[in-house]
Amino acid sequence: MNKPENISKLAIEIKSSGAKKVLLQLPEGLKFDAADILSELKKHDIDAIVSGGATYGACDIKDKEAKQAGCDLLVHVGHNKFYKDFDTEVPVVYFPWSVDMDFDNADFSVIAEKRIGLVTSIQHAGSLGSLKKMLEDSGKEAVIGGQILGCSCAAADKIDERVDAFLFAGSGDFNSLALKTEKPIYILNTEKEIVEKLDKTQFEKRRYASIFNAQNAKTFAVLLSTKKGQKNLMGNANDIVEYLKRRDKKAFIIVMDDVTDNDLKGLKVDAFVNTACPRLMDDTWSKPFINANDIEKVFEE
Secondary structure (H helix, E strand, C coil), X not given: CCHHHHHHHHHHHHHHHCCCEEEEECCHHHHXXXXXXXXXXXXXXXXXXXXXXXXXXXXXXXXXXXXXXXXXXXXXXXXXXXXXXXXXXXXXXXXXXXCCCCCCCCCHHHCCCCEEEEEECHHHHHHHHHHHHHHHHCCCEEEEEXXXXXXXXXXXXXXXXXXXXXXXXXXXXXXXXXXXXXXXXEEEECCCCEEEECCCHHHHHHHHHHHHHHCCCCEEEEEEECCCCXXXXXXXXXXHHHHHHHCCCEXXXXXXXXXXXXXXXXXXXXXXXXXXXXXXXXXXXXXXXXXXXXXXXXXXX
């Protein structure tokens, strides 16, 4: 779907809500078009402003900012509703912003396996049927899984036993790194129209290096995010603090919105335990950084 079609559908969605003033929360890839989007919405008599903050996913809702700005509706563009429910300061409309994939020039010969599971981000979900047909025309068997997130891959898990490999359609490896399968994973880069095999080697090396280096840590900072989709993790954070104390470690909880290494550098700690987005582990950290589900590995003999 092209930009004008998306904006028209967005305008209809907003008008049907009856909102008088809306805050648009745009992903980074759409901020370039923010002026055009606002201009077109104005033609529909929609009073809209744009959030300038980063948007990390449907778990990251700027509802408080919307209320403070006098808006009676938040339009979260680029994602569908998060898989966990949470209360918001103002009503939220989720608008996925569909993007048709162009993969006519993609070469699927790099995929050696026969049965291929298809997964993608929400923007490209509508194109999986066309991708399935193209793979089948090339002699493969294709099974549509659907949308996956960097923190949830239920759509892939449900078809894992029916496929020999997975193909993620989209840009980057943020979502595909979340796949827990032992089967090969390929990425169809929708910007370059190339198919590449995902190499998890560097990711796993960094993960186990952090676990190993955390074994010598005496003081841990347990990281807790205030983002709407993650704020219910306090119980998990408390359990980890108690777990560490039982092993004669010092531990305390740090509450943040955006979890960044720069904001954590001033802490006198030896390692971080992350209870927020598991994909934060993909970033670069100045001290050992481990996800909550790896905490027991730190103490394995």
